[in-house]
Amino acid sequence: MQAHPFTPAQIEQFRNDTPGAAHIVHLNNAGASLPVSSVVDTVIQYLQEEALTGGYEAEAKYKQELADTYTLIGRLINADPEEIALVENASTGWCIAFHGIDFKPGDEILISELEYVTNMIGFLNAEKLYGVKMVVIPNDEQGNFSLKQLEAAINPKTKLIAVTHVASTTGGLLPAEAIGRIAARHKVMYLLDACQSVGQMPVDVEAIGCDFLSVTGRKYLRAPRGTGFLYVKQQVQDKLKTLFIDGHSIKSISENDYQPLGDAKRFEFYEKNRALTLGLSKAVSYALDLGIDQIWERISHLAALLRSKLGEIAGVQLHDTGDQLCGIVTFSLSGVNCQQVKERLAEEHINVSVGLAKSTLLYMNKHQLQNVVRASVHYYNTEAELDMLCAEIKTLM
Ligand SMILES: Cc1ncc(COP(=O)(O)O)c(C=O)c1O
Structure with missing residues (x-):
C-alpha cells in the first residue's frame, strides 16, 4: 500500500480547508468529523x-x-x-x-x-x-x-x-x-x-x-x-x-x-x-x-501506522481483529480507565472517544469489554498527530 496517495501539499490544503485542524488533533472522526469551511x-x-x-x-x-x-x-x-x-x-x-x-x-x-x-x-x-x-x-x-x-x-x-x-x-x-x-x-x-x-x-x-x-x-x-x-x-x-x-x-x-x-x-x-x-x-x-479510493488508501495507511505505534507501547492492548481493518482504532490501557484516557487527552487538545459496551453489545460482551478507547483517523490527520497521541499515551502509562 502506498503511504502517500496525496502529496504533502494536498494534505496541507485539506487542513487549510478545515479550520478545526489548526486547533485540535481530531481523532474522533467516527463520532463526527471536522467539516471543511465550504460546508459550514x-x-x-x-x-x-x-x-x-x-x-x-x-x-x-x-x-x-x-x-x-x-x-x-x-x-x-x-x-x-x-x-x-x-x-x-x-x-x-x-x-x-x-x-x-x-x-x-x-x-x-x-x-x-x-x-x-x-x-x-x-x-x-x-x-x-x-x-x-x-x-x-x-x-x-x-x-x-x-x-x-x-x-x-x-x-x-x-x-x-x-x-x-x-x-x-x-x-x-x-x-x-x-x-x-x-x-x-x-x-x-x-x-x-x-x-x-x-x-x-x-x-x-x-x-x-x-x-x-x-x-x-x-x-x-x-x-x-x-x-x-x-x-x-x-x-x-x-x-x-x-x-x-x-x-x-x-x-x-x-x-x-x-x-x-x-x-x-x-x-x-x-x-x-x-x-x-x-x-x-x-x-x-x-x-x-478528492477520490474515495485515495481517501481510503490514506485512512488505511494512517490507521495501520497508529496500530503499529500503539502496539509498541507497553500496557496498550489493541482490540481490532479481522483480516481487513479500517480507520477505527480501538484499544485500552492496563490500569487506566478509558474515560480518564479520553479526558486526559482532551486536556492536550486531542479528541478521541470512548466506545461503550451498549454500542456494539454482542461483540463487546463476547470479548468481555466494558468500553474501549476509540481513535478514528481521517485523511486530513497527519503522522505527527499520531505521534502526539502516542506520546500522551506513554505519559499516561
Ligand atoms: C455502526 C453505526 N450504525 C449506526 C449508527 C447510528 O447513526 P446515527 O447516530 O446517525 O443515527 C452509528 C452511530 O454511531 C454507528 O456507529
Whole structure:
C-alpha cells in the first residue's frame, strides 16, 4: 500500500480547508468529523438567505442545487438519484427500511455480532412486535465474519440479512460484497448499515447488491450533524411499507386512497433542513473531488501506522481483529480507565472517544469489554498527530 496517495501539499490544503485542524488533533472522526469551511459557509449562507428572502422562496431559488444532492449521493454509492431518500441520521434511515419490511411471525433475520445499538433495539422490538427471530452469525476466532455460517443459517424462514459494514467500537470490516452474493443466491433481502463506511472507503451498492443502505452525514462524510440518507433499491421500493408518509411523498390522494411517489422520496418527509441538505451536498462533492479510493488508501495507511505505534507501547492492548481493518482504532490501557484516557487527552487538545459496551453489545460482551478507547483517523490527520497521541499515551502509562 502506498503511504502517500496525496502529496504533502494536498494534505496541507485539506487542513487549510478545515479550520478545526489548526486547533485540535481530531481523532474522533467516527463520532463526527471536522467539516471543511465550504460546508459550514454553505449552511450559514443559506440560513441567512432564508431569513432575508423567506424559506420557501430560498428553496425555489436553490431548487437545482437541492436536487443535485441526490445525484451526488447517487454518484458516491453508485445508485440512481431516485433510489435515495434524505433523512436526518442513519438510525432514521435504518428504521424506515427495517420496519417497512413486511415481517410475518416465524421469519428469521440474520445479523452480525457488530450490530449498532439502534439495530439491536430494532431486532428486539421486531421479536416482540412481529414474532420474528434474530439469528446471530458470530465472527470466527480471527475476528472475521463467517460467510460459511451465514450461508448455512439461511433457510426458508430467512427474511432478511441485516448487518453492519463497519462497527462503532471495533476496527474490523464485514465482507459486504460477499454477503450480497449469498443474499442474491438465496433471494433474501439485504439491509446494510453503512454509517461508518460511506465516506471512509468505496461503497458501491451495485457491487454489494444490497436492497437498503443507511448512512449518516456527520461521520466520515464530513457533512453537518443532522444529515443522512437511505438507499432503497428501485426494485424493492414498492414492497416496502410506507408507515410514515406526508403530502410531499404522494402522487395523488382521494377520499379513499393515495398513491405514493414512484421513487425513494416517498420515504422522506417534506419538511427538512434545506441548509443542511446543501451542506451534505457540499461535503459529498468534496469527497468525490478528492477520490474515495485515495481517501481510503490514506485512512488505511494512517490507521495501520497508529496500530503499529500503539502496539509498541507497553500496557496498550489493541482490540481490532479481522483480516481487513479500517480507520477505527480501538484499544485500552492496563490500569487506566478509558474515560480518564479520553479526558486526559482532551486536556492536550486531542479528541478521541470512548466506545461503550451498549454500542456494539454482542461483540463487546463476547470479548468481555466494558468500553474501549476509540481513535478514528481521517485523511486530513497527519503522522505527527499520531505521534502526539502516542506520546500522551506513554505519559499516561
Ligand atoms: C455502526 C453505526 N450504525 C449506526 C449508527 C447510528 O447513526 P446515527 O447516530 O446517525 O443515527 C452509528 C452511530 O454511531 C454507528 O456507529
